[in-house]
Amino acid sequence: MSFRLPFTKLAHHPTKNLLILCFGSHFQAIDTSTGVLLATTQSSFTSIKTTTNISTPSTTGPAEAVNLLPRPKHVLSSEEAHTELIRSIAFNAQGTCMASTSENKVLKIWDLEEKQWKLKNSRSVVKRVVSLVFDQTGSKIIVADKFGDVYRSFPIDLPENNGKTSSQLLLGHVSMITDMTLTPLNKYIITCDRDEHIRVSRYPNAYNIESFCLGHTHFVSKLHIIPWAADFLISGGGDDFVALWDYVHGTLLQTLDVKQFVDSQQESESITADKSRSEEASEEGIAISAITSSAVSQHIALIIEKLRQRFPGIIILRWEADQSRVVYHNTLELESDPLDIAYDLFGNLWVSITTSEDEKEKERPTFLVNLFRQAVNDKYDKAANDDPLVKEINQYGSMLGNEENIDTLPDLYPIGQLRKAGTDWRVQRNQDEDYDDVARSLEGELASSSDVNKSKRKKVKTK
Amino acid sequence: MSLPQKRYFRQRAHANPFSDHHLDYPKSPAHIDWSSHYPAFFTSQTTEESTSLLSSTREDTKQSLSISTKSSNLLIDESLIKSQRKVEFADLGCGYGGLLVALSTLYPDTLLLGMEIRVKVEEYVREKIHALRLQHPGQYQNISIIRMNAMKFLPNFFEKGQLSKMFFLFPDPHFKTRKHKARIITTQLLAEYAYVLRVGGIIYTITDVKELHEWMVKHLNEHPLFKRIPEEETNKDPVVFHVSQSTEEGKKVERNNGEKFLACYVRIEDPYRMQENS
Known part of the structure; x- marks a missing residue:
């Protein structure tokens, strides 16, 4: 088997037309107004030729087939790149730097100043990071880890050589933290966990909890403050719904069933197909793996993971300002499963998609990035695959040195694994069990799961 | 109805607070x-x-x-x-429920809730309360027990500022350094206790393990929302006698002539907020 490594994580710059695309331990940056590749940590890219099979028919002349792709403006040394899968990425509010963390507990800060583009510094963190965010001054970075703790690390700039960072514990859950966000004015820090909780703590005095937003019945995986209505929080996870909260008071304002849109989409697709299969799929839970929004259209976009049958679409919700609630807008259909989404400054939606099929056996090449342009009447137009905005990044792909394809894909769907194993406690309540046997310590669980990931990752090496 | 016998309700003293037990907890x-x-x-x-x-x-x-x-x-x-009426006193890790029974008659109009993670121990206390209610009509109506993991699900049970007293009596010492996060008093968890405890509410801690006592005192001292109550004041508190004498563990330590270390803390206003306001 050979795959093109997909982009697992997207992040758009807060003020510039700049999109970061992470793949494995590397990232690339494109200009979202021109589609030009700006930067890469893959410094051995220069020998990469445009391959005939991903060129459009009009450009498959023999001369063009050996053309080298234009060299990005900023090539960062591969030695400075992460050595393991990048999981989280964040920009500071000023847009001058970016932080990234990888599975091996390394936090890197990158300087994004024009003409600079370099690694500022690299520091280690105690546990694997699930979410990171800069405070609004940009002088401190806050990291939430799998162990349930949130630390504040500073300073951002380290003096040469003997620079030391301070790390301060802000708060902790006795559970795995799954996401974290700071409110725009940094008055509150909001964290969510695998045990259905959303905690709103004051900031920086995070020892003082303002409220809990309680109402989820499965893990919470994503938090999203609505940028244009910053008193509202949207959350999603293993439940069939997304929830809208007045987070300061911990009041649940609305739940919107999104599973119905997933099911109806799949039913319409499989009318002629095996009926029992679609029924089976509809009984199965969903997991919301991404929530993002655009202030341009006041749309909120969701990615949904399903366990056995993936959902190749993006659910778009619309904000109704007069009633302060979200309503279903439409579903954007994709050829394969989305991995991450990001809106650019124009309200266009960038989508990274998975490469599930064997490249060699496929007649058509897989595109790694799709773009949905914001059109009139709040609609989206899918950009053609030879559209200049996506052409370059799709040609470039996620190249690992001279070898373009990989043997085994990394774990692309980590969110669904947060679901608690075994029977639902609501069904199997008050069971007299000997949980000394069942009990595994959190450390044990994490260690074993990281071992599994490690062995998976080891396979993700170039041939 | 006779009181349940403890020997039928024995269970290992330790339960892992981090694992997903089959717990029944409200949204x-x-x-x-x-x-x-x-x-x-x-x-x-x-x-x-x-x-x-x-x-x-x-x-x-x-x-x-x-x-x-x-x-x-x-x-x-x-x-x-x-x-x-809402639950006001919570005994976290109440064990065999000695404190609940003692405080029930002392505070007949206050609702007390014991919380225990071990199935059999919870069952014992439930049956004991049931038997006491039958034996003493009109009494012991204000105490109850719930099986839960207080380290994970406290905010599922109590609103902000609902409690006026919280008890941590002879908690599991978790001696190993790598197990310290499993201790019931940690910097992280104190934020949750401060959330459910009203300003002026009191946390009672007692242990026969000096090292654990020092740990609890250190973490409570360092937490901005708690202030230690001086010994002369705690001596006047009628609850303190029961904290020290009424639990099974307390009696056991007494029998073995062991030492008991008590520390009580009051929930105070956030000094950070007060700074902001002034």
């Missing part, structure tokens, strides 16, 4: 029906009303309460007020 404090725990306080006439109140959201509760007090026009509906 939020608004989703608990306390009438099954304290039936005498939620009388039959108001059961329907109270459960409907409890199952509705907090906002609704406030609203319907204000409506009903308005409509009754100064004639205060006593049963409704009773049904609005």
Whole structure:
């Protein structure tokens, strides 16, 4: 088997037309107004030729087939790149730097100043990071880890050589933290966990909890403050719904069933197909793996993971300002499963998609990035695959040195694994069990799961 | 009905607070029906009303309460007020429930809840309370027990500032350094205790393990929302005698002539907020 490594994580710059695309331990940056590749940590890219099979028919002349792709403006040394899968990425509010963390507990800060583009510094963190965010001054970075703790690390700039960072514990859950966000004015820090909780703590005095937003019945995986209505929080996870909260008071304002849109989409697709299969799929839970929004259209976009049958679409919700609630807008259909989404400054939606099929056996090449342009009447137009905005990044792909394809894909769907194993406690309540046997310590669980990931990752090496 | 015998309810002293036990916990404090725990306080006439109140959201509760007090026009509906009564004392890791039983008669109008993660121990206390209620009609109606993991799900049971006393009596010492996060008093968890405890509410800690005592004192001292109560004041507190003498563990330590270390802390206003305001 050979795959093109997909982009697992997207992040758009807060003020510039700049999109970061992470793949494995590397990232690339494109200009979202021109589609030009700006930067890469893959410094051995220069020998990469445009391959005939991903060129459009009009450009498959023999001369063009050996053309080298234009060299990005900023090539960062591969030695400075992460050595393991990048999981989280964040920009500071000023847009001058970016932080990234990888599975091996390394936090890197990158300087994004024009003409600079370099690694500022690299520091280690105690546990694997699930979410990171800069405070609004940009002088401190806050990291939430799998162990349930949130630390504040500073300073951002380290003096040469003997620079030391301070790390301060802000708060902790006795559970795995799954996401974290700071409110725009940094008055509150909001964290969510695998045990259905959303905690709103004051900031920086995070020892003082303002409220809990309680109402989820499965893990919470994503938090999203609505940028244009910053008193509202949207959350999603293993439940069939997304929830809208007045987070300061911990009041649940609305739940919107999104599973119905997933099911109806799949039913319409499989009318002629095996009926029992679609029924089976509809009984199965969903997991919301991404929530993002655009202030341009006041749309909120969701990615949904399903366990056995993936959902190749993006659910778009619309904000109704007069009633302060979200309503279903439409579903954007994709050829394969989305991995991450990001809106650019124009309200266009960038989508990274998975490469599930064997490249060699496929007649058509897989595109790694799709773009949905914001059109009139709040609609989206899918950009053609030879559209200049996506052409370059799709040609470039996620190249690992001279070898373009990989043997085994990394774990692309980590969110669904947060679901608690075994029977639902609501069904199997008050069971007299000997949980000394069942009990595994959190450390044990994490260690074993990281071992599994490690062995998976080891396979993700170039041939 | 005779009291249950402890020998039929033995279980290992340790339970892992991090694993996913089969626990039954409400979505939020608004989703608990306390009438099954304290039936005498939620009388039959108001059961329907109270459960409907409890199952509705907090906002609704406030609203319907204000409506009903308005409509009754100064004639205060006593049963409704009773049904609005909330748990005020929580014994986290209550074990065999000695403190609950002792405080039940000392504070007959206050609802006390014991929390215990071990199935069999919880069963024992439940049966004991049931037997006590039958043996002493009208008494022990204000105590109950729930099987839960207090380190994970405390905010599912109690609203902000609902509690006035929290007890941590002879908790699991978790001696190994790598197990310290499993201790019931940690910097992280104190934030949750401060959330459910009202300003002026008290945390009682006692242990026979000096090292654990020092750990608890250190973490409580360092937490900005708690202030230690001086010894001369704690000596006047009628609860302190029971904290030290009424639990099974306390009696055991006594028998073995062991030392007991007590530390009590009061929940104070956030000094950070006060700075901000001034």
